[in-house]
Amino acid sequence: MTLSTLRRANGPHAAAVGERRGEVVVSDIGLDYNGVPALADTDLHVHAGEFFTLLGPSGSGKTTLLRIIAGLLDPARGTLHIDGTDVTRTPTQKRDIGFVFQNYALFPHLTVAENIEYGLKVRKLPAAKRAARVAEMIELVALGGYAGRYPAQLSGGQQQRVALGRALAQNPRVLLLDEPLGALDRGLREELGAEVRRIQQESNTTAVYVTHDQEEAFILSDRMGVMRDGRIVQLGTPEQLYREPKDLFVAKFLGKTNLFPGRLTGRDGASALVRVGDHDLAARANPAIQGEDVVCSVRPEQLVLGAVGDPAQPGLERLAAATVTEVRFLGQRRSIHLDADGIACAADLDPSAPVPVAGEHVSLLVRPGEVALVAAE
Amino acid sequence: MTATDATTPTTPLAINADPVVRRRIGAITARVALLAPVVAIYLLFFVWPVFSVLLRSLSPDGRFDAAAPVIDLSNYQKIFVDDFLLRIEWRTVLLAVNSTLLTVLLAFPTAYFISRLSKRTAALLLLLILVPFWVSIVVRLFAVTSILSPNGIVNQLSLALGLGETSLLYTQAGTLVGTVMYLLPYMVLVLYAGMTSVDDNLVLAARTMGASSVRTFFTVYLPMVRGSIVSGALLVFILGLSFFLVPAILGGPQEQTISVYIQQQIDVYQWGIASAMGILLLIATIICYVGVVRVAGSFQPGGIGSAQAKGVSTSLPFRWSPWMAGSAVVSVVTIAFLVIPVLFVFPLAVGETGTVVFPPRGFTLRWFGEVFTSQTWLGPITQSLIVALGTAVLSVGMALVLARITSRMTSTTGKAVIGGLAFAPIVTPAILLAIGIFDVELRLGLTGTVIGLVFAHTIIAFPLSYALISAAMGSADRGIEAAAWTLGASRARAFWTIVVRGIMPSVVGAFAIAFVTSWDEVVLALFVQTGPTKTLPVTIYKYLESGIVPTVPAVASLLVLVVVLIVVVRSVLNRATADRAARRGTVRPPARQEKP
Missing domain, CATH: 2.40.50.140 (Nucleic acid-binding proteins)
Structure with missing residues (x-):
C-alpha cells in the first residue's frame, strides 16, 4: 500500500494526492500554571509541509506549546486550527497527529511491529493493509529484521526510530516531536537528525520539533522560533535568526x-x-x-x-x-x-x-x- | 457602575474558557462515576461497621439508639475494672508479648543464616518458609491439634521417654506454640528482606578498621537491621494481640483472649463490652502502627511474601563460625517447626480407621475419594471458589479504579492519605471488622448471602491488590498512555490495551493475592456466613471445634498439595525467566509469546 491510498483510508481529513497538509495556526493561545503564565498569549503559523522548530532553554514553554497543539494540555485561552479546522476543543484522539515523546514512550509489552501497528488497529484498518503499512514503515525507519523485538531489546537509536515509525504509520497531518534526540549521544544525534528530516520530507508531513539544542535546530529546520519565558521571541529561518538576532537573548542563545x-x-x-x-x-x-x-x-x-x-x-x-x-x-x-x-x-x-x-x-x-x-x- | 467595571475584563476570558471548563467537568464526572462504587463499598463495609461498633460500645447495653443518642463510657470503665475482664486482657497481652519474643528469637538467627547462604540454598530454604506461610492457618492448626492432643506424638514421645503426661492442648503453652507458628514466617520474611539489603562493604569496612567480628556485628550490622527487627516485631505483636483462631482452637475454654471473648459475647448478642474491647484493640493496633511507621519510615504490607533469594555476595562469602553454627541449629528448629505440621497432614489422611490417629493404621485413599463425592465437602469447595473469585474480581476492579486515579494525582499528601485510607482495613483487627460487618450486614439483610461475604472479603483483600497495582502503575511510564492517545486510541482503549496490559503481571498478582486472601479467610466468614453452606476453611474450623472426621486430613492434604504445587511451579518459572534474562543480558518485558 502506498502513502496515498492510506491517506484516502484516513477518513474525513484525507487530502488529495500531493496536496500539502498540516497547516497549524495558533492564535492567542495562553496557559497558566498556578497563576504564573507558562505560555503567554502566543501566535504562531506553521505552514503546511514545513519543518518548524521551537528552540529555547528548559522552562521556556516550548513543550507546553507542543502539548497544547497535540491536545495533551488544554489552553486557558485562544484557539488552535489545523488545516483550517478549529481543533481547540478536539481531544487528542481525533486531531490526527503523530507525537514522538522525549523518552519515546514505546509500549513495552508490544513488539516493534505491534507498536507501529497500534494506531492502524485503532483506525480499524483491515489486517492485510495493516501488515503492508507496518512493513513499509519498518523499511522507512530502517529497522528491517527488528520487527519481532521488544523495545527493551533495542538500543536508544533504534527505539527512537520505532517511535518515529509509530508516529508516522497512520500518516498524520502534523508530526510533533518533543526533544526526540535528547537522550542519544552526540554522533547518533546528528545521524538520526538527518534521518528525521529525510523521513519528514518523504512522508510529506508538517513537523513541529521542540529542542534546546541549536545545532539540531539548524540542521533540521525550514523555520524556527526561539522561545523564552513562555513567549516566542523571534521567528525566522535559521540564518535570519543567526545573523539578525532581534534581542540580546537570541544573540547570546544562538x-x-x-x-x-x-x-x-x-x-x-x-x-x-x-x-x-x-x-x-x-x-x-x-x-x-x-x-x-x-x-x-x-x-x-x-x-x-x-x-x-x-x-x-x-x-x-x-x-x-x-x-x-x-x-x-x-x-x-x-x-x-x-x-x-x-x-x-x-x-x-x-x-x-x-x-x-x-x-x-x-x-x-x-x-x-x-x-x-x-x-x- | 462598579459591578459592570468589575465584570467587563473577565468576560472574554470566561467565554474562551467555558468549553474547556465543560470538558474538564466531563472528565471529573467520569472519574466520580467510576469512583462512586469504590467509595460506597468502602463506606458501607468498612467505615460504617467500625463506626457502628464504636457507637455500640458507648451505650451500656450495646444497643445504639439513634433517636436518643447517649455517650456512656461505662463499658470502657468496666473493661478496666472488672477482674474477669482484666484477666482476659492480661492473658492477651502476655500471649502477644511472649509470642513476639519467641518469634524474634527464632526468626533472627534463621533469617541471618539464610541471608548468608548461597543463592540456590537460600531459595530452597525460603521455599520451606513460604509453603507453610501460604498454607491456610486452619490446616496447620488441625495438624497442631493432632500433634498436641493426648494421643498425639508429643504426648506419646513424652510417655515413652518416661517424662510423664505432656498435654499441651488447651493450655497457655499450646496457644503460644500455635501463635508462634503463625507469626514466624512473617518475621523471617521481614528480617530476611532487611538483612539482604545491608551493604556487605560496610561490614568489610569495619573489619578493615580492626573491629572484631563480634564488635562488627553489634556496632555495624545490628544497627543497620534494627529497623527491620523493630518493625517486624511490632507487626507480629499486632497480629498476636488480636489473633483469634489459635486461642479459639488451641486455648480452649480456660484460655480466653480478647478476641475469643468478643466472639463468644457476640454469639449471645451481648454487644456492649465486646464492642468496647474491639475498639480497645483498634486503638492499641493504631498505636503500634504509628510505631512501625516511625521506625521504618513507612508501612509496607505488600513487602511480605515477595522475598526473593538474593544470595550472598562474593565480597563477604559464607564461612562457618560458632555463631553461624548456632544460627544453623536455630534455623533447623524453625524450619522443622514450620514444615512438620504441614507434612503431618499426609499420614493422617491415609489411615483406614474411622478416627484420625497417628501413626496411621493401614493405608487407603478412600477419604480423598469421599471428599470429591460427598456434598459435605463439594458444597464448601464450590462456595469458597465462588466467593474467592468474586472477591478477586471486585478487588482488582476497585484497585484499578483507585490506582488509576491516584496515579494521576500530583499532590503527594493526597496520595498518602488515599493510600493510608485504603490500607486501613488490613490494619484493623480482624475480630473488630468481623463483628462490625456482621452488624451492618444483619441490618442490610446480607448475612448468609454469597455477595455479603464477597463484600466483606473485598474489604481486606482490596488493599493488597491496590498495593500491587498502584506500585506497578506508579513505576510504569505515564507517557505511554498519552502516546496511545496521540495515536488515536480512545481513553478507555488506551487504558485497557496499554496501561492495564503493560502491568498485566501485577494485575494477575493482585487477582491471585485477593483470591488467596478470601480462600484462606476464616474470621469474617465465620460471622457473616449464617447459611448452611460454609466456605472451606470455616468448614474445617467447625470440625476442629466439634471433632475431626477422616475426610478433614484428606482435605487438608489436598490444600497443602495445591500450595506446594503453586509455590514450586512459580519459583521454577521465576528462575527460568531470570536465567533467560541473564543469558540475553537484557531485561525482558513480562513473559508473553503469543502473536496477534
Whole structure:
C-alpha cells in the first residue's frame, strides 16, 4: 500500500494526492500554571509541509506549546486550527497527529511491529493493509529484521526510530516531536537528525520539533522560533535568526558571539551607524531597537585580527584594540581568546592563517554589515 | 457602575474558557462515576461497621439508639475494672508479648543464616518458609491439634521417654506454640528482606578498621537491621494481640483472649463490652502502627511474601563460625517447626480407621475419594471458589479504579492519605471488622448471602491488590498512555490495551493475592456466613471445634498439595525467566509469546 491510498483510508481529513497538509495556526493561545503564565498569549503559523522548530532553554514553554497543539494540555485561552479546522476543543484522539515523546514512550509489552501497528488497529484498518503499512514503515525507519523485538531489546537509536515509525504509520497531518534526540549521544544525534528530516520530507508531513539544542535546530529546520519565558521571541529561518538576532537573548542563545556595548548614532534604511569606543562602524539596522544604547554582536568567525597601527584593510572596519590571552587549536579552526579593554572575546581563525601568540597586541577588525545590533538590556 | 467595571475584563476570558471548563467537568464526572462504587463499598463495609461498633460500645447495653443518642463510657470503665475482664486482657497481652519474643528469637538467627547462604540454598530454604506461610492457618492448626492432643506424638514421645503426661492442648503453652507458628514466617520474611539489603562493604569496612567480628556485628550490622527487627516485631505483636483462631482452637475454654471473648459475647448478642474491647484493640493496633511507621519510615504490607533469594555476595562469602553454627541449629528448629505440621497432614489422611490417629493404621485413599463425592465437602469447595473469585474480581476492579486515579494525582499528601485510607482495613483487627460487618450486614439483610461475604472479603483483600497495582502503575511510564492517545486510541482503549496490559503481571498478582486472601479467610466468614453452606476453611474450623472426621486430613492434604504445587511451579518459572534474562543480558518485558 502506498502513502496515498492510506491517506484516502484516513477518513474525513484525507487530502488529495500531493496536496500539502498540516497547516497549524495558533492564535492567542495562553496557559497558566498556578497563576504564573507558562505560555503567554502566543501566535504562531506553521505552514503546511514545513519543518518548524521551537528552540529555547528548559522552562521556556516550548513543550507546553507542543502539548497544547497535540491536545495533551488544554489552553486557558485562544484557539488552535489545523488545516483550517478549529481543533481547540478536539481531544487528542481525533486531531490526527503523530507525537514522538522525549523518552519515546514505546509500549513495552508490544513488539516493534505491534507498536507501529497500534494506531492502524485503532483506525480499524483491515489486517492485510495493516501488515503492508507496518512493513513499509519498518523499511522507512530502517529497522528491517527488528520487527519481532521488544523495545527493551533495542538500543536508544533504534527505539527512537520505532517511535518515529509509530508516529508516522497512520500518516498524520502534523508530526510533533518533543526533544526526540535528547537522550542519544552526540554522533547518533546528528545521524538520526538527518534521518528525521529525510523521513519528514518523504512522508510529506508538517513537523513541529521542540529542542534546546541549536545545532539540531539548524540542521533540521525550514523555520524556527526561539522561545523564552513562555513567549516566542523571534521567528525566522535559521540564518535570519543567526545573523539578525532581534534581542540580546537570541544573540547570546544562538551560537557563540562577542558583545560590544555601543551607541546608535544614525540610521539609514537597512543599515545603521554605531559608535563603539572610539570607532564608528556600519551595522545592520534592527527595527526592534528603541533607544540609543545598543550592543553589537559579532560572531567569532567574523572577527579578523590586524596588526596595531596598520591602516585599515580595504573592506574591514576597526572595532577595538585587544590583547591575545590564549590560542587553541580545534581542528577545523583556531580559537583565539582576546581581551578587548576588559571585554573577553573570541575569534575563530582559519588554521592555516598566521598564528598570533598570547600577549600580542592586535586590533579587531570586522566586515561592515556583519555587525548585528540589539538593544542593551 | 462598579459591578459592570468589575465584570467587563473577565468576560472574554470566561467565554474562551467555558468549553474547556465543560470538558474538564466531563472528565471529573467520569472519574466520580467510576469512583462512586469504590467509595460506597468502602463506606458501607468498612467505615460504617467500625463506626457502628464504636457507637455500640458507648451505650451500656450495646444497643445504639439513634433517636436518643447517649455517650456512656461505662463499658470502657468496666473493661478496666472488672477482674474477669482484666484477666482476659492480661492473658492477651502476655500471649502477644511472649509470642513476639519467641518469634524474634527464632526468626533472627534463621533469617541471618539464610541471608548468608548461597543463592540456590537460600531459595530452597525460603521455599520451606513460604509453603507453610501460604498454607491456610486452619490446616496447620488441625495438624497442631493432632500433634498436641493426648494421643498425639508429643504426648506419646513424652510417655515413652518416661517424662510423664505432656498435654499441651488447651493450655497457655499450646496457644503460644500455635501463635508462634503463625507469626514466624512473617518475621523471617521481614528480617530476611532487611538483612539482604545491608551493604556487605560496610561490614568489610569495619573489619578493615580492626573491629572484631563480634564488635562488627553489634556496632555495624545490628544497627543497620534494627529497623527491620523493630518493625517486624511490632507487626507480629499486632497480629498476636488480636489473633483469634489459635486461642479459639488451641486455648480452649480456660484460655480466653480478647478476641475469643468478643466472639463468644457476640454469639449471645451481648454487644456492649465486646464492642468496647474491639475498639480497645483498634486503638492499641493504631498505636503500634504509628510505631512501625516511625521506625521504618513507612508501612509496607505488600513487602511480605515477595522475598526473593538474593544470595550472598562474593565480597563477604559464607564461612562457618560458632555463631553461624548456632544460627544453623536455630534455623533447623524453625524450619522443622514450620514444615512438620504441614507434612503431618499426609499420614493422617491415609489411615483406614474411622478416627484420625497417628501413626496411621493401614493405608487407603478412600477419604480423598469421599471428599470429591460427598456434598459435605463439594458444597464448601464450590462456595469458597465462588466467593474467592468474586472477591478477586471486585478487588482488582476497585484497585484499578483507585490506582488509576491516584496515579494521576500530583499532590503527594493526597496520595498518602488515599493510600493510608485504603490500607486501613488490613490494619484493623480482624475480630473488630468481623463483628462490625456482621452488624451492618444483619441490618442490610446480607448475612448468609454469597455477595455479603464477597463484600466483606473485598474489604481486606482490596488493599493488597491496590498495593500491587498502584506500585506497578506508579513505576510504569505515564507517557505511554498519552502516546496511545496521540495515536488515536480512545481513553478507555488506551487504558485497557496499554496501561492495564503493560502491568498485566501485577494485575494477575493482585487477582491471585485477593483470591488467596478470601480462600484462606476464616474470621469474617465465620460471622457473616449464617447459611448452611460454609466456605472451606470455616468448614474445617467447625470440625476442629466439634471433632475431626477422616475426610478433614484428606482435605487438608489436598490444600497443602495445591500450595506446594503453586509455590514450586512459580519459583521454577521465576528462575527460568531470570536465567533467560541473564543469558540475553537484557531485561525482558513480562513473559508473553503469543502473536496477534
